[in-house]
């Protein structure tokens with residue numbers, strides 16, 4: 001057990017906790033759960049710290065999951081399907097690349113997302129037309145209160161846009177230990193995302209291999225997002241909000257170029273577009289800024305603190321609310 005250690009996080013914020021415990025094996029996990037320590041006070045599970053903004057010292061125990069292992073379990077029930085299990089502590093991008101190298105297909109569009117396998121079902125990570133829910137078969141997790149193991153089926157995870165049961169009803173109640181993915185032997189590229197199809201067409205690639213598709217997506221991603229090793233961030237800080245059809249029509253009259261598309265419950269608006277309209281894109285408050293190439297992303301301009309991130313997030317949210325009557329919801333978790 002290490003005390004007051006700096007907790008790794010991609011925003012590069014000074015992050016500390018009363019206790020910081022790294023768990024690498026199931027035996028270590030069961031011993032920790034059996035000790036009762038995690039029910040004696042607040043506890044936070046972390047993977048890569050790429051979706052958490054540490055605005056305060058965490059008065060409790062941070063548990064960093066670092067178990068490793070990826071294995072092919074065997075065929076899935078449908079023809080050509082495969083079940084692949086990955087430990088929660090595996091780096092997500094390493095897992096995706098391992099799958100590509102082994103010709104286990106379906107995860108290519110999710111390449112280069114920072115973080116771990118264990119966090120992928122928590123917020124149902126998604127990018128370039130694919131979400132984790134599309135390839136997750138089941139999730140093995142341990143209940144913190146009882147130490148009991150439970151396997152959640154895909155349906156039981158209650159996946160939604162950047163959301164799941166682990167972020168809602170069962171928030172902070174389970175430790176994800178491994179995730180089983182349903183992949184495919186055959187490769188059917190998902191080119192539904194316009195920018196991906198355009199980039200491949202521009203490169204003269206009509207029938208991409210899995211590797212070409214992943215490389216194209218990684219290049220697109222890093223043309224718009226800051227690489228964590230170069231500039232601190234938590235990726236998209238805000239979610240794209242869904243508003244009613246009435247609300248959308250009113251906004252459309254005032255802003256004919258508003259970026260939006262039909263979604264369940266109304267219209268999903270591009271939060272980045274709204275933030276840009278408020279004039280915040282590229283600006284900073286203290287040492288925290290709105291990234292110049294993608295207004296959804298808040299970045300560390302150097303030496304930024306969690307309080308500065310929270311202050312900028314508040315200022316942006318208030319201006320979007322005042323101008324568009326839309327409440328921005330955070331995608332990142334503020335501690």
Ligand SMILES: Cc1cc2nc3c(=O)[nH]c(=O)nc-3n(C[C@H](O)[C@H](O)[C@H](O)COP(=O)(O)OP(=O)(O)OC[C@H]3O[C@@H](n4cnc5c(N)ncnc54)[C@H](O)[C@@H]3O)c2cc1C
Pocket residue numbers: 010044045046047048049050051052065088113114115116117118119120122123124125126127166174175176177225226227228233234235236333
């Ligand atoms: C540059 C950049 C780009 C990004 N792009 C995307 C993107 O395209 N799409 C996308 O969806 N996200 C994106 N993200 C956000 C982030 O990568 C994902 O949310 C990722 O899944 C977080 O993984 P993590 O291991 O770092 O989780 P953490 O930040 O450590 O934790 C996130 C949440 O998951 C919980 N958690 C983590 N591990 C476990 C576990 N084993 N058991 C239970 N709970 C756990 C934590 O308690 C916390 O609530 C991006 C982030 C960055 C910095």
